[in-house]
Every structure is written in C-alpha cells, then in structure tokens.
Amino acid sequence: MAVYSLYILNKAGGLIYQSDNDRHPGVNKLTANDYLVLAGTLHGVHAITSRFTTSMIHSHDPNTTNIPASRLSGPNTNKSGLQSIETDHFNLYVFQTLTGIKFIVVTSPIPTTNLGRGELNVQLELANQLFKDLYVLYSDYVMKDPFYSIDMPIKNPHFDSKIKQLIN
C-alpha cells in the first residue's frame, strides 16, 4: 500500500496539515485553495454519512463500552460516518479521534490481480495501523509543542520529517 497524500482536519473541518508523497510520480499538487475545499467537502460528507449510520453502532463493542452513548452517536466519533472510499484509482480512508480531529489518507487502490484470500482486509488493517502511528506522532510532536495553539495550522519541521518518514 502506497500512501499518496495525508490530510489532517480540525474539529471544525478546517485543514490544519497536508502532506503529499513526493516520491510517488502520480501525485499532482493542487492549489492551496483546492486543498481547503477538498478538506471542507470531506468534512461535510463525513457529517452527513454519520447521520445514516447512527443506528448501526455496536453497543457490545468492547472498545466503546466506556464511552457514553450520547458521544458515540454524535458526529465526533470514529464509529460512524464515512470510513473509506474504494475506487479503481485510489482508496481513501478516514479516521476520526474522539476529540474530532480527522486524519484522512489517500492510498493506492487494492491490487485487482493476484488477489489472495483475505487481501481485501489487509489494506484496511494497514490503514488502521497507519492511523495509529499518525495519531501518536500528532500527540507527541504537535500537542507537546508549547508554541502550537490548538486548531491552528501545523507548521512544524520535526513533525514534517517524522510524517515523511512514515508515509514515504
């Protein structure tokens, strides 16, 4: 699975961080404004889709039993709403933290040739692992920086280099 690009959105849907995989030849840069529009659109779509799935939350999921039901059904949870888009040209995965920060990655599609058993789930697991690593980096290098104010764009070379290491 190759990561094409990464977006981090604050809880209001504003784009606070964006990074493209420079090593991948197929990734075209957009203008700064297009990135913002894309982020806003995905935020909106996620909010709408979370309304569709409220009744499907698994109340017996051990990961969510400690969280009050009111928070599980709200739009700020990763248990509802848009989670992935799979196409022939790219896959898109969304992970929302309990505080409403959204991590969005665009990756290469699932290879259609030589598809082994369970291959479909492998990429989803890889994406989940990637989100976990991204969240750790975010908590370490962004949240522990005394000069960062919450919900503002992240301009941090240390964070940048760690992200580049992770997605390239």
Add this chain to the structure above:
Amino acid sequence: MPEDNIILPVSASMSKMTIQDSNKSQFGYNPSIGASSNEITPTTSSILLNKTVSLNPGVSKSINKKAFEVSLSSLSFLFCEIVNWSHKKSKGIQDLENRLNGLGYQIGQKFLELSKTREGLKYSKREIKIVEILQFIHSTLWKGLFGKIANELEKSQDVNNEYMIIDNCPLVSKFVNVPKDYGDLNCAAFIAGIIEGALDSAGFFADVTAHTMPKEGSPLRTVFLIKFDDSVISKEEQTVQS
C-alpha cells in the same frame, strides 16, 4: 530499613486529628486529647526503643534510590506549560530565556546536593578543578537527570574560559518546535540554568547559555556554552602552581 519499623504519623496534619485518632499507631501527641496522649506506657516505650519514627515516610528511602523514572509524556506536558507560563509573563525572547534559566538554576543548586548524596559519603569528593566538575556534570549529574550522559564535552580553542557540553537531543526540548519568528530561542535554556545552578553552588561561578547547532541526523543538537568567571580561572591557575 525494614518497612514495619517505621511509625507513620496518625494523620497528615495535627489540626486534622480527632480524639479517635489517639490509639491507631499507639504513639504520638494528639492536641485534641492533651498531655495524656503522649504518656509513656509499657507499650509506647517498647515502640520507642525498637522502632524509628519517620515523620516523612519514604524520603529516607527514595533519596538513595538511583533510578527513578517518570513518564516522558508527563514531563513534556509539564515543560510545555512551563514554557507557556514563562512566555506569557516575559517581555521578549531574551527575557523568556532568562526566566527558563532562572527556573533551572534552583533545580541545579538542589540537584547537585542530591547527586552528591547519592554518590555516597565514602566515594564522593568535592571537585576543585574545572575539568573535574565539568566531567561530573557531563556524566553523573546528566545521568541522574536525563538517564544518559551528555554527548560531548569540549574546551573552546580560542577563549580560555569557555567550555562546551553538547547534547544531541536534550530531553526537555524533544517535542519543542521553535517558530521562525522567535529567532534563536532555545528552550534548553532551562537545562543551561540547571548547569549554571550546579556550577555556582559548587563554587565555579559561570554563565551558561544554550545554542542550537543542528547536525546531520540530530536537528535538536544543543551546545551549552559555559563561560567561567575570571576569578575561577585565576583560582584554577593557583591550584595548578601549588
């Protein structure tokens, strides 16, 4: 000292004591009862003879404990708040560095005592040469504070009274990113303060400043520039002669 030999105080403060508290540990003055609470009876005298009274349980043990670990996350969040707090009160970048230095200074003074105590009275000695005290800070003190020794210790080639301790990734500023408009602010000024405090209380008066000098592979590499007072240099020359 075995655990059961310590008499813990009945309650955290005397003012919180009630009449019921008198017999819990069978010993100790209780102001709400009066003089009779401190009576010497066969029980209390045997306690007094056989046990040690510790009003501050834990301290006597933990002072000699060498490895005591705290979470890096908690430390980072605390330091993050220290920087924010100093930043809010400061008038400028230089002032912010001075404030961080000042906070570290007090820690350095106290930690010098602590690490000397931990070395043990038998093996510990008072350093009287510049190189010796610097080596002590570079290895023993650094290890006690950050769990590793500093990366390099150098003497300036041009200036006689300048020495450098270099750390490739200072622990407190691991997650700190200084924005461009803050110039050459380095939050490791806090550590510089610790060094300065330790040196000053050891009798080596010096000014210590922190400077970022990134190197390939270690962007946070920090040089702690130690500038000794002239009196320290002349004292050193006298010791060498005699």
